[in-house]
Amino acid sequence: MARIELASLAHAYGPRPRGDADYALKTINLEFKPGGAYALLGPSGCGKTTLLNLISGLLVPTEGSVLFDGTDVTEQTSEQRNIAQVFQFPVVYDTMTVYENLAFPLRNRGVARQALDLRVREIAEMLGLTPSLMQKARRLTADAKQKISLGRGLVRADVSAMLFDEPLTVIDPQLKWELRSQLKQLHRQVGTTMIYVTHDQTEALTFADTVIVMYDGRILQVGSPQELFERPHHTFVGYFIGSPGMNILHASVEGRTATVAGRAIPLPRAYDRLADRARVELGIRPEFVRIAPQGEGVPVRINRIDDVGRFKIARVSLDGQALSVMVGEDTQLSGDSAAIEFDRAHLHVYADGQLVDGKA
Amino acid sequence: MTLDKTVNNRAWFMVLPVLVLVAFNAVIPLMTVVNYSVQESFAGNVFFFEGSKWFEQVLHSERFHAALLRQLAFTATILAIEIPLGVGIALTMPRKGPWVSVCLVLMALPLLIPWNVVGAIWNIFALPSFGLLGRAINGLGISYNFTRDAGDAWFTLVLMDVWHWTSLVVLLAYAGLMAIPNAYYQAAKIDGASRWAVFRYIQLPKMRRVLTIAVLLRLMDSFMIYTEPFVLTGGGPGNSTTLLSIDLVKIALGQFDLGPAAAMSLIYFLMVLAMSWVFYTVMTREEART
Structure with missing residues (x-):
């Protein structure tokens, strides 16, 4: 296990990057603590796999360095870094049995037969692969194959970190749940640093203690699932995490008051005068918007109501700006208009997408 | 389950071109060879049946x-x-x-x-x-x-x-x-x-x-x-x-x-x-x- 540090790391796939646009990953600084469970979360093409491959050594960065326990490993191969990685599509060695597959990384490293046998059987037991140990790997289902890929990482007891690149993409939905919880359990059992790349927020939030949200080659926020939910540092984080995502409203802000569509909305904190040109927005999660009692709140038009089981989501518009409101199953809404109110404590102000800290 | 099929014998005409083609480029040449392989031939298109004689001769040659x-x-x-x-x-x-x-x-x-x-x-x-x-x-x-x-x-x-x-x-x-x-x-x-x-x-x-x-x-x-x-x-x-x-x-x-x-x-x-x-x-x- 190692403490992994990324220092001013940037990567471009082309040979001579000029502008910002040429970089798949823009300059970042990040630290992974030993034994942590991390998730890199972001939409396709945001640079999360690039970042993962830079950590594992499959890619050499254009700029900056990768440090393991303070030692610069930027020029080292994955093997030298002692990294384990599981890929999106399960990789098994077709001609080998499950046992041979699991033993492969150890054989390549010249581990003695007896120690190898013990370790392979232990890992197979841990993953529930014992019954199929002597079967040819290519005959197995996708989830079993993915377990083998995982197992090839786990057999090496001393790995610096285990990296996962969207490992559940090709797994059937019902098995996804099972594998996901198994993975979480494995992390507690073996305690290795794990970094998990995904574009699925549920996977990220259930697996990781710390989630790193990325967009367009940048890191927008690093935090616990709860922090990401309660205090998104960027409107994209607010929108990307949560279902439905955060409501973003164009507004103007002065002191403790925001004005949306000519209506004053009191804020929990005081804000200094924001820069003139900045795009000012108000963010609030649908969970913290309520239908107001008669005669109060901000009037809105109801566009649609989605019933998702335990609650309903009302899609409304406030002077042309769309909002989602979580409504209890027993709340009755009639007609096409209603009034809403905001839970004051959870209102956030953003300038050009970035969270602005207010004063209490 | 039965499929409703229309029986129309004129459909056979549709396969005729393929049959003709296969006959000309495969069946007829091959059968000519088979024909030669069991006969002795002389000038003037005179043939005698020889049975498996040529096969035995070739295999022992x-x-x-x-x-x-x-x-x-x-x-x-x-x-x-x-x-x-x-x-x-x-x-x-x-x-x-x-x-x-x-x-x-x-x-x-x-x-x-x-x-x-x-x-x-x-x-x-x-x-x-x-x-x-x-x-x-x-x-x-x-x-x-x-x-x-x-x-x-x-x-x-x-x-x-x-x-x-x-x-x-x-x-x-x-x-x-x-x-x-x-x-x-x-x-x-x-x-x-x-x-x-x-x-x-x-x-x-x-x-x-x-x-x-x-x-x-x-x-x-x-x-x-x-x-x-x-x-x-x-x-x-x-x-x-x-x-x-x-x-x-x-x-x-x-x-x-x-x-x-x-x-x-x-x-x-x-x-x-x-x-x-x-x-x-x-x-x-x-x-x-x-």
């Missing part, structure tokens, strides 16, 4: 045995060279970039040359008097003359076939290699696999299907090879490079022994068929088992 042996040796030699060489070249070819198309075109070139032209090119190329290859070898102090020495003739013949057909193996193997997802190589790197292990456990198993096809094609083609050795050596010196097809043509058209030639054709045909079938069955069964 030393000349046939010698030609068959040469044929087997030739096929085994070129397979042993072309398959590993083709795989080796495919492995060294670039996987991406501008050189890919350059390599592919260069590789495809020999395949585009008509077979008799290949024979003619190598005939001139290898001539000891003024051919580049012939002069060069002799210039090195090694006596070389493919028109006089049987060993030299064989060497030239094999070299020509390797030059002509290794590309086919290369292209097939390359296609197989390109189909391997990058994740396999990355996983192998992470598992600490050596270059040999990558070849043995990833590339070779993934190339298996295309290599089956490559071996099958080269096996059949080399077994039926005629034009190139005919132009290069004409079966000589002596009978040293007289392969089955060359011998067959000598009997049929040189000596005009239609009966034995027909019997030999049928035996030849059945051998190619049987070999291909055995080979294909073995390879696919192996595939199903693993």
Whole structure:
């Protein structure tokens, strides 16, 4: 296990990057603590796999360095870094049995037969692969194959970190749940640093203690699932995490008051005068918007109501700006208009997408 | 469950063109050969039925045995060279970039040359008097003359076939290699696999299907090879490079022994068929088992 540090790391796939646009990953600084469970979360093409491959050594960065326990490993191969990685599509060695597959990384490293046998059987037991140990790997289902890929990482007891690149993409939905919880359990059992790349927020939030949200080659926020939910540092984080995502409203802000569509909305904190040109927005999660009692709140038009089981989501518009409101199953809404109110404590102000800290 | 089918006998007319075509290009020629193989023919279209006489004669003929042996040796030699060489070249070819198309075109070139032209090119190329290859070898102090020495003739013949057909193996193997997802190589790197292990456990198993096809094609083609050795050596010196097809043509058209030639054709045909079938069955069964 190692403490992994990324220092001013940037990567471009082309040979001579000029502008910002040429970089798949823009300059970042990040630290992974030993034994942590991390998730890199972001939409396709945001640079999360690039970042993962830079950590594992499959890619050499254009700029900056990768440090393991303070030692610069930027020029080292994955093997030298002692990294384990599981890929999106399960990789098994077709001609080998499950046992041979699991033993492969150890054989390549010249581990003695007896120690190898013990370790392979232990890992197979841990993953529930014992019954199929002597079967040819290519005959197995996708989830079993993915377990083998995982197992090839786990057999090496001393790995610096285990990296996962969207490992559940090709797994059937019902098995996804099972594998996901198994993975979480494995992390507690073996305690290795794990970094998990995904574009699925549920996977990220259930697996990781710390989630790193990325967009367009940048890191927008690093935090616990709860922090990401309660205090998104960027409107994209607010929108990307949560279902439905955060409501973003164009507004103007002065002191403790925001004005949306000519209506004053009191804020929990005081804000200094924001820069003139900045795009000012108000963010609030649908969970913290309520239908107001008669005669109060901000009037809105109801566009649609989605019933998702335990609650309903009302899609409304406030002077042309769309909002989602979580409504209890027993709340009755009639007609096409209603009034809403905001839970004051959870209102956030953003300038050009970035969270602005207010004063209490 | 029954399907409602319209019965209309005029539908048979629709299959007629295919039947006519198959009859003309396969059934009729083949039956002509079968017809010759059981009869003795004399000038003026006089035929006598001979039964299995020609088949027995061919199967017991030393000349046939010698030609068959040469044929087997030739096929085994070129397979042993072309398959590993083709795989080796495919492995060294670039996987991406501008050189890919350059390599592919260069590789495809020999395949585009008509077979008799290949024979003619190598005939001139290898001539000891003024051919580049012939002069060069002799210039090195090694006596070389493919028109006089049987060993030299064989060497030239094999070299020509390797030059002509290794590309086919290369292209097939390359296609197989390109189909391997990058994740396999990355996983192998992470598992600490050596270059040999990558070849043995990833590339070779993934190339298996295309290599089956490559071996099958080269096996059949080399077994039926005629034009190139005919132009290069004409079966000589002596009978040293007289392969089955060359011998067959000598009997049929040189000596005009239609009966034995027909019997030999049928035996030849059945051998190619049987070999291909055995080979294909073995390879696919192996595939199903693993």
